[in-house]
Amino acid sequence: MPMISRRLMLAAALGAPVLSQAQNPTGVPAMKPPLPATPAAAPGAPRTIQWEELVPADWDPFKDFKDLNFQLLDDGDPRAAALLKRMRAVWDAAPTNPKLVGQVVRIPGFVVPLEDTNDGLKEFLLVPYFGACIHSPPPPANQIIHVLPKTPAKGFKSMDTVWISGRLTTPRTDSYMGVSGYRIEADAVTRYEEKRR
């Protein structure tokens, strides 16, 4: 994990003025693949969504931290570490967006393989930025999509960028911390290609 100052991390996470307000509310770094301008979707075609939309609009992760003046905290302060742990718990319990569940969507992201067979990938996680494995704290629960391709996706490896499309669901067998993020039984998994500019 890169040595990021705890104060900066806290500040970033709490949407503090240290960073511009333009930073999206999920705290997701802007390293994810840029979305090409969305063309008007044909009727019945999956709607292309952004990772931000997976977070419910009314969810406020800072609710419990409103009265904190983190600027007073020092990096070495054990209270900062404790606070980070508490925030981690909030991120882990991040809710899913009920408005999106059940919709047929299309979204780009990075592949983290789970089940690799001779036929191809049968299960993988889709995450919004590269290095979601170890280099940074894991993305919150609503920023991970558990993808089960309908036909095994052949020729993809760890951290390849792909487009997936399919119906967004939340699994019912839900035993982990109340929420478990999203799941897509993907109709299609295609390689992400950046448009030449």
Next chain:
Amino acid sequence: MKALLRIAVASALNRRGTLALVVLSIALATALLLGLERLRTDIRAGFAQSVSGTDLVVGARTSPVQLMLYAVFRVGGATNNVSMDSIRAVEAHRAVAWVVPLSLGDSHRGRPVLGTTTAYFERFMYGDRQPLAFAAGRPFAGTLDGLYEAVIGAEIAQALGYAPGARITLTHGGGDTLAAEHADKPFTVVGVLARTGTPVDRTVHVSLEALEAIHLDWAGGAPIPGVRIPAEAARKFDLAPQQVTAALVGLKNRVAVFNVQRFVAEYEAEALLAVLPAVALDELWQVVGPAEQSLLAISVLVAVVSLASLVAVVLAGLNERRRELAVLRAVGAGPRHVLLLLAAEGALVTLAGALLGAAVAAALVLGAGPLLQREFGITLSAAAPTVAQWGLFGAVVAAGMLASLVPGWRAYRLSLADGLSPRT
């Protein structure tokens, strides 16, 4: 056309000495290409097949690739063990469904011995979520009464002729001969697993407690002189394992994998590492990839060299065959017939070489298969060629045909008069 082909064959047979050497070199080049491709695909498939349904592999902090190599593929050694307390802490994480501890280090006739729990036989899966099956017998009991019971993989049963009831002794550390034996505490084979095509086939499975028991009198790193703890007496000791080499972890929900991975990485009492098996494998291929590419490049170069030798031999032969070609021309063959004749000859030689090469490659796979299975638990399939193999085979034949056009073209340009009145 048929007549032309007959002449080509007869003409080639007439110079079979030199052409046989060319056929041999093309055959070796083809065998190299096909064998390498087979090895590459089967090793990848074998590794990908080796573990399934496991979300994380947890071990002492090292490189993710190394952890996978020794914990799952039984290649190389562990840098350090992990205390059982840490494994229990991981097991207690609310997202974790099951944990199967693995303890490695001993061997039997060069095959690894794995200490584990009975949960291994229920939880461990390979291929596309296939559970382990028993070809004969049952799992080890995991109790004190069944302390010295062992379950063996299919390759061991086949190669060493063991069946349930067989008595085996384990060896301290690796190595085949001249090794320190745990001869005082023999094990009884109670089960033989069905073939999996993975390293499980060459593994002896015993309980964690059994590994503790056979090492009771090895406290100093070697048998303590004068101290002998008989097999029966060992049951009276505390055999609860204190440490293991690694553990397989299954989650209740796979989305939580990053959280548990982070939990393990930040575990304060011990430096631990948790890897996603498929991600670690991809890392391994990234390391191995360039080596594979350069091997493939070298084999392609070998193929080019052998085709060049084909062209050289036929070209060199042209001079001796000026009379022969001229006679053909005199009896009515056109220049294009001469071209076709030489091209057909080259194509025949290439085809013969490529076919021989494919046969040699298949024979190599059949011959080396058992060895690879024994050493690495990787199964080579001698069956249907892969798409890439067909491609390589086709490329060799096509390149050979193209190359034979060169002497054909030379002969095409030779005039009738030139052949009939050689200066020599």
